[in-house]
Every structure is written in structure tokens, then in C-alpha cells.
Amino acid sequence: MSASNPADPLIQPSGQDAAGQNAAGQDASGQNPSLADSTAASASLGSGPAGDGEPSATAIPPAASDGRDGTSHGVGSLFATGASPRMLRWRRQLQRINQMEDELRSEDDSSLRKRSLALRYRAKSGEKLSALLPEAYALVREAGRRALNMRHYDVQMIGGICLFEGCVAEMQTGEGKTLTATLPLYLHSLVGKGAHLATVNDYLAKRDAQWMTPLFERLGLTVGIIQTPDDQPSRRKSYAASVTYGTAKEFGFDFLRDRLLLRAQNRLQTEMLGDGEDGFSGSGDQPVMRGMHFCLVDEADSILIDEARTPLIIGSLEDTVRDQIVETYRWAAENAKAYEIDEHFTIDDETKRYELTARGRQKVRSLKKSDLVRTVGLVDLYEFTERAIKVHREFLLDRQYVVRPNQEGKDEIVIVDEFTGRLAEGRKWRDGIHQAIEAKESLEISVPTGQAARITIQDLFLRYPHLAGMTGTAATSARELRKIYRTPVIRVPTNRPPRRVQLADSVHGTMMKKFEAIVEETVEMNQGGRPVLIGTRSIDKSVILSRMLDERGIEHQVLNANNVEAEAEIVEAAGGKGKVTVATNMAGRGTDVKLAAGVEGMGGMHVICTELHDAARVDRQLIGRCGRQGDRGSYRQYLALDDDILKGGFGPDRAERLKTVGEAAAGPLPSYAAMFRKAQRKVERKHFRDRMVLLHHERERKKIQREIGQDPYLDTPD
């Protein structure tokens, strides 16, 4: 039954990593793999489109301990011979960090803080951060030991160094990415421009921040946490902290809101320098961010790749803004008649542009305004007025337009086509002309609800001058990460040899047969007391499985990724004796499953993967819930000939044929196993192409907008 698969990097046999390297850092041919030579690693991961010849992830071979960890799997002999220049540099840095350890241990808390202050001073006066790295990292390690009772392992130090150098560190699930993150966050924060850690949800942001705060505080740093419901002042405070934890989405929205605010304020400033007047009222708001300096992205594959396609959009018009615009149109229309040509405005013969004269502007300022109109910037009021005058003079009822009731009986403007004289139903004038006419005719004003600002996750992170990422499963996306974000992926070895065992795939004809086999295996494991975690692709499937488990009298919990916080707690407890947990693949990601006493001896937790996900890395997230930190554990992939992945990979026709084969099949179908992974790779490649097309279009759009002087984030068409 048990067949460990050496092609899977998650189940590196002891003393050997996924690249097939042994503990001495030598590959099977007896040569020493250097960091730059990673083809073996990528091949073993089966990542990247086949045949592109590009290395995927760079693997650091595991090696002996640094002596303090009490493990035999540190990085001591990692760099033994023939290492690349980068590795040699890292070795020197690690040695210098380690050399400082005894000295720092002997110092009291206040001298640690003094050292930290001195580092900050040096960083601010322009000293290179790379020169400060050894002392900074040694300090963080010592602070971690004192404040959290966790001393960064050597592999975590290496992870921290590669993060500082702008890489994506691939650290297996459970290897302590949260603690590793403190290293580059601390170092980058020293220059005083902030250091951000982006996670996938509010819960993780808060949990990780609170967990690491005592460490940062020992070194005199402050920690800010951004949560979705936070108001502007508390966000500003969080960004003012030395280190800020939040979700990628919140960082994106804050960037957009700040940008909108800054644009509005630029206008206001111009006006103040000109002829500031009563009627002018700035909101006095300040941006919440202090700029974007360094961002460390947790679960980098998920945020930088899966979510990269999602644009973050701020709807332009909140209710008050809408009301304000509507009132300003009306105010301008009511007053349009009062302006005299030449005295208050001029018309450019060529461009037909209306422009207010100094007296015209004076008039705008002196006119009576409601409170709402008073809060509109002066430049905007001038524009509204110029447009209203133009409409008043040039757009005539029953000539350029008619007013007719629409289907709902409400009067609306219908344009008369100037060439044919016919009504051009559904067409609208642009640039506010249509609304100005509606105001003139006292109709309902159709203020567009369009987006005020948008940014994609991709754009957001590309704006950070220093970007790094951490993940348990980046290798399959290494090529994409490097291509888009210029972040090389470095695989960091585990602190202890992984002992997760992959059991042979189990292939069935239909979903129901598959589920029956899953329930059977769960019952078997459950009788032995081993905890079982079952991951499904969708909520409805977890419901079916849950019902089947009920029928067999198996007590279990079902999680559907509805309440992240509650679920994290349940997943954390999923390592209890005899526990059975059914979850969608995404539930509980990033949650540490602690094994109850005695479970390790039974073989640890068993994970059942009920179906392949569109992206292999999501499957690996689930698998990574077991066998953490060198614990024992096992997992098995279940497959059926009516699985969705076959349709996605091979198209509906072939999927249908396979389904028919499956329905006719009597028993398990092991010979079909490889086909499923092939289908998954096809789906992954399709998504990859889609993302590249999106990236291309976004780039083109931004280029064009910049050429015509627009802000690509704010002046985006709906």
C-alpha cells in the first residue's frame, strides 16, 4: 500500500532533498550541485511547462546541524564544497551571525535595544543594509529566543537572507515562515520607511503580528496591524509602525485611496497658491501609507499568482459624493444664464472650448452655494460652470435632443442624431455633458457609478522597490514568479528531515465509488486512532462525504472556508487522537496542526486528497497540513474518471468518454493515475497563459494612458 514517491518534493526521503541530492550536497553523479544549477530540482518537481529548458526553483541541499538545534538536518555542511558565489556569501553571513550569538546572549535586554538603535541610526545615515545584516539577524535571533522561546534555526537564517535578497523562499509547510519573516522585516524596517508583511486574510495578519510582536518590541520596534474594518486614523497609525502586517487587498485599497486623496489635494494646493477663497474647504485628510518600501508576501504563490488577476477596484462614488456631484450639476445649471460672454467667459474659435475669465471665476466664488457644493474643489466648480454655460448656449431642446419618457415612465434625454435627424436611443454625451443637460432640464441626473481607481495585485507588488515572498509551494510557479516579479525562487531545506509518506494514488470509476473508498480508509485510520484530514474541492462534495461518514457513525467536523477564524481553530485541533476533519482545500491554510500526544507514534496525521485541484500547489497546501516540522504523516490522492480536472484538461468530449469508461468499470483503475496529473498540468498552463495575456493588456493600457498624461490607476475606463 505504501509507496513513497521520490518525485514529490514534499516527501524527500531522509538525507535527500527533492533534487535527489544527498546530505553531503552531492547529486547522484557525485557532482556538487551549485545554486545556479537547478535543472535537476526543476525536473524533479515536474514544474514549468515541459521542454522550456528553464530551471524552475533553485534548491539548497540539506545538511548537518549548526549544533544548537539538536537536529541532524541543519545547514552546517550545506556549503561544503563547490558552492556558488552566492552560497559562499551566504555561508560567510551565516558564520558571522553565529559568531555573534554568544556575545549577544550575555548582554541584557537594554543593551540589545541599544544595539538595535545603533543599527537604525547607521541604516538611516545611508549604510548599506547588507553590511548590517549579520548583526541585525543575530539580534533578531536573540530577541526571538528571549521573547518567544524560539531560536531561529540556521535554515531559517538562510531563508531570511534569501528573502532580504528579494527572492521567494520556498519553505515547506510548518517550517516556521512566520518566524523567518521577522528577519527581513526587521532589517528593512531600519531605514524607517516601513516594512510590510502581506498575508491572505485578516485573521492570519493579526495572528502572525500578535505572535511576533514581543520579538519586535524587544528590539524597540513597533508593530501595526491592518484589519478590513479599520478606519483611516487607525490605518495611519498602523502604517506608521516600524513593521505592518495586513492583507494584500488592504495594502492595495489603501494605496488607491491615498492616490485619490493625493490627487484631490494636489488640486486643492494649486488653488490655495492661486486665489484661495471662502468656499474652499479641504478635508484635511492625510494619506495613510508612508510609501511602499519593502513587502514580504506570505503564501506568495497564492497572492502573487492566484490572486494576481483580480483587480482591486474602488467604486468611485459613495453616496455623499454622488449627492455632491448631483447638486453641483444643478447649481451650475441654475447659474449658467448669469454669465456673459467676454465678460465672464470666452470661447476658443478653434477648439470651441469655453473658458472662464478672471471675473467669471470671481463670480463662481461669490455665488451662493449649499454646504455640499462648498466642499467641491474650486477647479471642479470652474469646470462644472464652463460646461453648464456651454450646454446652455449650444445644446438646445428639440434640436440636439428631446426629452421623452423611458420604459419606466421617467423622463430622459434622447440624443437627436445630427446627420440623420433620428433619435439615437441609448446614446449618451460624454464628459459630463449629458448630466449637465439633465440638470438644465431638471431631470434625474445619471451620475455614472464607475470605478474611481483600480490596481491589480500584480501592479501593486511591482510598485515596491523591495519585494520578497515566502511559500510552501512556489516551485511549480517559479518560472512565472521570476518572469513577472523578477523574484527567483529558492528552495530552503527543512530543519529536520521530512517524514511525510505518500501512499499510492487510488483511482476509481465514479465519484461515488471513490467516496466509498475514502470512507473505508477513514474508518480504518480512525479505528487505529490516527487523525484524518479530508480535503475536498467544493462545499457540496464535503456535504456528501459528511453524510456518508455519518452513515458509518464516524464523528467528524466539516469546514467550508466560511469563517476563517473558527476554522483555523478547528484545523489546529485536527491533530487530536481519532479526529476526522472534512475541509475544502482552502480551509485552514496557513494553520499549524499540532499533533496530540501519542499520535506521532501511530504514524501522525493522515491526509486524504479527494480530487486534484486546478493548481497543484493547492493540493500541496493540503498535504502540507501533515508531516510538519519533521513529524510523521501520510497522504493519499483519490481520483475518479468523472473528476472535473479531466474536463478542464482534456475538454468535454474526452472527459465524457472517460466518464463512460468509469461507469462501466468494476474495480479500481490504477493504470489511469498518470493521466490526471497530465490534465492538471494542462489546466495550469492554460491559466498561466491567461495571466500572461492579462499582464500584457494591462501593460499596454498603462503605457497608452501615461502617454496621454493620465494616471493608469485613477483614470481607468469602466
Ligand SMILES: Nc1ncnc2c1ncn2[C@@H]1O[C@H](COP(=O)(O)OP(=O)(O)OP(=O)(O)O)[C@@H](O)[C@H]1O
Ligand atoms: N525556530 C523555531 N523554534 C521552535 N519552534 C519553531 C521554530 N520555527 C518554527 N517553529 C514552530 O513551527 C510551527 C510552524 O510554524 P509556522 O506556522 O510559522 O509554519 P509555516 O511555515 O508558516 O507553516 P504553513 O506553511 O502551514 O503556514 C509553529 O508551531 C512554530 O512554533
